[in-house]
Amino acid sequence: MPALAPAPVAGLSSNVHAIAAGPYHVCALTASGGVLCWGENSLGALGEGTLATRSAPALVAREGGGGSLAQGNWFLDLDTAASNADLAEWGPVFLASTSGDPTAAVVKVNTEIQFAEADVGRSGSVYIFALAPSDIVRQDKQGGAPFAVGAAVSRSGTKDSSVACVLAQLNSSGQLQAVSSSSLQAYLTGVLSSQRQAVTVVNGVPTANIGGTTFYVGYGTNATAMLNGGVNRSIASVPGPRECRPQPPQTGWWWNPKEAGRGYSIEARGRNLFYAAYLYDDSGRSMWYVATGPASLDGSLFTGDLLALSGGQSLGGAYRPPGTPRVVGPITLAFSDAVSGTMVWPGGTVAIERFNIVPGGLDSPAQPNIPESGWWWNAGESGRGFFVEWQAGTAFIAGYMYDDSGSPVWYVSSYATPAPLVFNGTWWSYANGQTLTGPYKPATLVNANVAPVTIQFDSATTATMTLPGGRLLPLTRFRF
Secondary structure: OOOOOOOOOOOOOOOEEEEEEOOOEEEEEEOOOOEEEEEOOOOOOOOOOOEOOEEEEEEOEOOOOOOOOOOOOOEOOOOOOOOOHHHHHHOOOOEEEEEEOOOOOEEEEEEEEEOOHHHOOOEEEEEEEEEEEHHHEEOOOOOOOOOEEEEEEEOOOOEEEEEEEEEEEEOOOOOEEEOOOOOOOOOEEEEOOOOOEEEEEEEEEEHHHHOOOEEEEEEEOOHHHHHHOOOEEEEEEOOOOEEOOOOOOOOEEEEOHHHOOOEEEEEEEOOEEEEEEEEEOOOOOEEEEEEEEEOEOOOOEEEEEEEEOOOOOOOOOOOOOOOOOEEEEEEEEEEEEOOEEEEEEOOEEEEEEEOOOOOOHHHOOOOOOOOOOEEEEOHHHOOOEEEEEEEOOEEEEEEEEEOOOOOEEEEEEEEEOOOOOEEEEEOEEEEOOOOOOOOOOOOEEEEOOOOEEEEEEOOOOEEEEEOOOOOEEEEEEOOO
16 A cells, blocks of 8 residues: 555565665565565566566576476576575475466466476366456355455555455356355366476456456465465466455554453464464463464465463573464464554454554655664574564563473563664563453453573574573574
């Protein structure tokens, strides 16, 4: 959506050497020589193998579409002497080479997909489907409620919450029909070959029937596995008065304003998402859960297991690894746009949105020379982590760890940072707030000085934390 002030690009690494901006898209040159582009792409301007408009950076493909994911030589590399390790997260789940013109009055789009090497030789089905504005989609043949992800957006960037983006497939008459994840019809089924698979995405359908639709290709053992596993790519965006433009969530703090006292740390990076919820157990003590895995539909949909951990490291104690994660139940996150979404978990359905650390913090210009927001950790002390976000000169941090008995516990702290590379505050502890499944009740601050917390940031991705007792703990950004 249009913005009048500079804002961070979701998931974009700080390791960028140059930016080039055109009227409708932007490209960034990374330190390792890869090129990331995002923006309007209905005519293939981004060079990543599709004709789908992208709000998040995509890695530009090698000229001519050669190479493979397994060999790591499929993308444009302008510095062959540099390590490309930082680009691995940007690799798509499978390669595509797309042709056609989704802006034509009658749309024809074809693509050739190259299955991931690990999937070659397995049996599976290929699916062609779409996210389309609900006002141009016919009702599901089975009469079920449409599978909705987000709201359609006008060409000017205004969200129309009355028109949902729903899962659909083209029928034999060239009309979009609503489908559920379980009723998706396969394009073809068989053994996945090492040869490129030709796929007809749209074959001569008038724009009037499909304007505003984003088309996808995916594959898997079944449609649900394909969607939940994120094994899909948007292939073409058809312009229209209202458009479905799926996008990943912003990295940062999320909450429901009507349920203050519990919140959610969310980071989407590349194809993956890492989530944590901080809340309370039935006894009133602080408690947290996590979920992680691949996101789907351009990062706008995540489905996975909500996990509880125990037995790990306390704030100041010696290192001990956590025990085996315990599944609490399923969780689904569906993002309407980069700053709002819906969470479905054992506690029911909850509307979530980005959290202003300070009034107007989300609308404030990005500060220069600040460390990356998101997850931080020490790789040698896995099982606990720290989530940090900066807004308008203020940093908010949560520490997810364990108490001396091994039960999960969290602490939070906030600090107005006169020097953006220094955090100097105290850990706070809360209790007696809302549980996973119980009704809302406000939390109470039980200790405003659990321990001091000092972090000296050395760069955008490295830091040193001083723990209680004076031990220095090196921290780096967590690349999940």
